[in-house]
Amino acid sequence: MKIGIIGGGLTGLVAAHALAGEHEIDLFEKMPHLGGCLSSYNMKDYWIERYYHHCFSGNSALFSLLEKIGLSDKLEWWTGTTGYFAQSRIFPLNTPLEILKYPELTIIDKAKLAWLTIRAKKRDLRTLDDIPADQYIIENLGTNIYSSFFEPLLKSKFGEQRKEVSAAWLFSRIAIRSNRSVSGERLGYLKGGFHQVIGALESAISDKGGRIHKQEPVSNLTHTGNSWQMNGTRYDAAVSTIPPQELERLGGPATSHIPYQGAACMTLAMDREVTDGIYWLNMKDPAPYGAVVTHTNFIPRERYGEHLIYLASYFSGLVPPQLDERMLMDFCRRFSVAGHEIHWHRIAVDPWAGPVYTTGYRSLIRGYENAGMYSAGMFSATNYPERSMEGSVRAGLEVAETIRQRSVHDRN
Template sequence: MKIGIIGGGLTGLIAAHALVQEHEVDLYEKLPYLGGCLSSYNMEKYWIERYYHHCFSGDTALFSLLGELNLSGKLEWVNGTTGYFARNTIYPLNTPVQILKYPELSITDKARLAWLTLTAKKADLKALDQVPADQYIIENLGWNIYTSFFEPLLKSKFGDRRKEVSAAWLMSRIAIRSNRGAAGERLGYLNGGFHQIVAALESSIEAKGGKVLKQTPASALSHTENSWTINGARYDAVISTIPPQELAHMGGPALPQIPYQGAACMTLAMDREVTKGIYWLNMKDSAPYGAVVSHTNFIPLERYGEHIVYLASYFSGIVPPQLDERMMADFCNRFGVKTQEIHWHRMAVDPWAGPVYTTGYGSLIPAYEQSGLYMAGMFSKTNYPERSMEGSIRAGLDIAACIKKRNSHE
């Protein structure tokens, strides 16, 4: 079979990698680089992801892929510390003593929060799909726990759309991130950067005869009785990994709208760290970013020679005007950083960074096959109710299995 794949993010690369051994594969990517949200900057002396990344202990599909790509030896486990910026103060929230000292929550609040963490893995996510996260927390744990702990988390991930997010996403998030000890949360990272996965997949696809067409957007899609065409080229099957509504604009099927949001992530480097050793700092105080992610409080500074920080913001529609200037000005003012201390900064903007897991999202997830077209990506069931590298890899494997099943039946 001749297969066309639209989108060179992780799901598209995995699908191509799984199919290219037995089929003729063309992969279309509009950008000059692959990986989507897993793409990286090449800073000459090192690579660094455009958007902060880590993996979790339950990411079995990812671990299998690393073994296949001879990258397992690069995987390392590190304690990722967390904290909150509230009332112009940094509060670490890792050890029991630190949590007890956090002034935004009472002792009763902290006990309720501990109970929620212990019970999260048993939550009925299907039932919670219809329940707003804020309503669930306020009704079960109280207003103060919501405003002092969960609202900053929701804001850091969903920005102005945080009130639309379901309790299914929130409880899944708590469950997946419960691998925590006294020193912090146990998280995985690939020594040298996750760009190695993207590079290895590209090399493997091309070595087996597949075509990786970077800077080649799929602009037109059409369907005949037994085949599809992308930009006029004929294919026996087409896999799309881009948002369904974007595919519809070029000739794909009209499906229920998947709620998406954009991400604006500023990466900057400087000589010192400013978050008191904390990796992930949620902003409770109002700021033009929801979290400060200090990468070199997670991965050793020596690998980079400079401290690397991400400022993470999400938006709906178009990126807010002058967001990069406002983010930089706020960061420098809030953390006492002079602009001349910053060695470099980059701003990555993706208007389709990922779905917003609104109430009722479960009913919007499209089937893998739609009118003879195959679709998988961040919007797929493997990425619900929490998107991840693991979910994107599983989506790519699932969609490849659908193609193989179809081929065997034919």
Template sequence: MKIGILGGGLSGLVAGNILARDHEVILFEKMPFLGGCLSSYHIDTYWIERFYHHCFSGDEQLFSLLRELGLWDRLEWQKGSTGYYSGNTLYSLTTPMEILRWPELSIPEKARLALLTLKSRKTDLAALDDISAETYIIEHLGPRIYSAFFEPLLKSKFGKNRSQVSAAWLISRIAIRSDRGVAGEHLGYLNGGFHQIVDALETSILKKGGTVHLQAPVTSLMKKEGGWTINDEPVDRVISTVSLPELGRLTGLPFPEIPYQGAACMTLGIERDVTKGIYWTNMKDESPYGAVISHTNFIPKERYGEHLVYLASYFSGTVPARLDQRMLDDFCSRFGLAPSEIHWSRMAVDPWAGPVYVTGYRSLIPAYEKHGIYLAGMFSEENYPERSMEGSVRAGNHVAEYILKQEQDHP
């Protein structure tokens, strides 16, 4: 059987690697590189992801993949410290004492917030699908905690869509980040970079006889008797990992109206640390980015020879004008960094970075097969209510298993 895969992100690569064992796989990727949001830059002697990444202690299928690819021994665990930038002040909120000293919430409010975090892992997320995060937090913790703590985070992540975001997404995000001790979150990283997963999957697919087409956007997907054609290439089955709006425009077929947002992520190589040793800083003050992720406050700077920082921004529709320059100017001014201290900067933009998890999102999730096309990606059930590498691996695994089971049931 000949299987065409649209998109060379993690889900497409995982599915292709499984199916290439016994089938002919052809993968189409519009960019000149594989990996999607997991792709990386090669800077001098090292690799660094285009979009910040880490994994979590419960990512079991990702860990199985690492073992299969011979990368398990490169997985390491580090502590991720957190901060909050508010009122032109950078507050570290990593240790219990730092949280207690934070002036923007009272002690009782902080206690209610801590209790929510403790309960998050046992919360029935399905029951929260139709409730907005705003409504849930105000009802359970009060309007002040929402306006002082959660609303700025939701605004930086979802902008004008923040009031529509499901409580299931928010509580899931709190739960996944509740694996922490007094020194910070317990987070995983692959020594040498996550590009090793992408490279190993590509190598495995090619060794099994598969084909990978780079810089090959799919411009034509046509249903033919007994199969499909992708850019005039005949195939028996099609797996699509691209966004559902893109797939709908390509095929003219109706797919669920899942809202998406884009991500713009600037990566900087700089002379010195400007975030006081903090890995992840959320921005409450108005700025052209919602978070500052200081990668070398998570992974040792010595591996890179310079400090690495991400400036993360999300948008709906088109990228805001001059966003890259506005990010640079704001960052230098706000954190006291001279332009001469910036070694290099690169901007990565993905207009389909992920769905907006609005209320009622669960009802929009498509089945594995729709209109004869097999589906896996950011929109899949495995990436709800929070997208992750684990979710993408699961989505790739499951769509491949679904196809194989169909073949077994109907040889």
């Protein structure tokens, strides 16, 4: 079969890798680089992801992929520490003593949080899909726990849409991040950076005869009989990894519109560390970013020669005006950083960064095939109710297997 794939993010590359060699593959990516949200900056002496990334101990499909492309020996495990910026101060929240000292929560509040964490892994998420996360927390744990602990987390991930997010996402988030010790959370990272995954997939696809077209967006899509035309070329099958509403705009089949949000992630470098050794610092105090993620409080600074920090912000619709300037100015003021201390800074903006897991989201999920078009990505069932590299890899593999089964059926 001749197969056209729209989108060179992780799901598109995994699908192309699974199908290349057996089928004729064309992959189209509108950007000059591959990887989507897993793409990286190539600095003088190192690579660093445009958006912060790590993996979890249960990511079996990702680990299998790393084995296939020869990168499993580079997977390392480090401790990711967390904290909150509240009352103009940094509060680490890792050890039992640190949690007990956190002034925003009472002893009873902290006991309730411990109870929730224990329950999270056993809860049937399907029963939580229609319940707003804020409503669940307020009704079951109280207003203070919501405003002092969960609202900053929801704000850092979903911005102004946080009140629409379902409790299913929240419980999934708690469960996936429960691999903790008294010093922090056990998280995985690829030594040298995740750009190696993208590069290895690109090379493997090309070696198997697949063609990758960078800076070549699909601008024309037509369905004729059992085939699709992309930019005037006929394909026996088409795979889309872009948001369903964007696919529909190009001429793809009508389907449920998945609620999406945009992300603006600023990366900056400086000589000193300003978050007290904390990797992931949620902002409880109002700021133009929801979290400060200090990459070099997770991965050793020596690998980069400077400290690397992400400022993470999410938005709906258009990018807020002058967001990059406001983020940088606020960071410098809040953490007492002089402008000359910052070696460089860059901002990555993606208006379709990922779905927002609103109440009722589960009913919007569709299968991989719709009116002759195959679709997979962050909107697939494998990424519900928490998007991840694992979910994107599984979506790519599953949509490839769906196409493979169709090919076998057609031949028989």
